[in-house]
Amino acid sequence: MTWISKSVTGLGLLFLAHACYSAHEHSALHSTSTAALSSIASHSTTASNVTSLPIDISIETVVAVFVICVGLVLGSPELRPIQWRVWAGKIEREGEKGFMSSDGTVDKDYVGNPFRVLESRPGFIDIRKQRKEFAEWVREGGVAVGAPKS
Structure with missing residues (x-):
């Protein structure tokens, strides 16, 4: 692999690590806020609040995977x-x-x-x-x- 393909792949891995960390932080913050709200609220209403990942984290994940794929393709040898x-x-x-x-x-x-x-x-x-x-x-x-x- 050339240094260009290695750097593009490394950048994509950095983006993917950031997206994973952001998703983990989002789920951790959501679970603590849900636990705090459920202790305050009465026990008679048991509605589950399920929220999805924010769109920016999803887009960052897709872009990171795309950048990793581009880096790997740039570094692959010529097809025979x-x-x-x-x-x-x-x-x-x-x-x-x-x-x-x-x-x-x-x-x-x-x-x-x-x-x-x-x-x-x-x-x-x-x-x-x-x-x-x-x-x-x-x-x-x-x-x-x-x-x-x-």
Whole structure:
């Protein structure tokens, strides 16, 4: 993560902590004022006063979560292509330079050319050619290795 994304995420966390503290203080003040009023009032009326959070605390919470999301998205690495041919083409064109992280190191899952195995495998076996070579070897009196000569 860059310092910009870290600072935006930190600012969002600070906003969220303030919103949580404000919500806690609001509920604590509301519960103490309700307890004081209920001790003064007669016991015959038992109506529950349920109040919701003030709108400024709710807005601060939503804004804080949005700022945290923006900070995390700014710090996330670039998405990789879904199609294998696009991914392999990028590896062949850019090499290790295309997979450097922000701190200058190569990603841990960089393996190089993904087609290396296909390019280094042997070609197809020509059975007819091998059969012809074997027939010529037998005509010439070929003897198996390790077999006694007669």
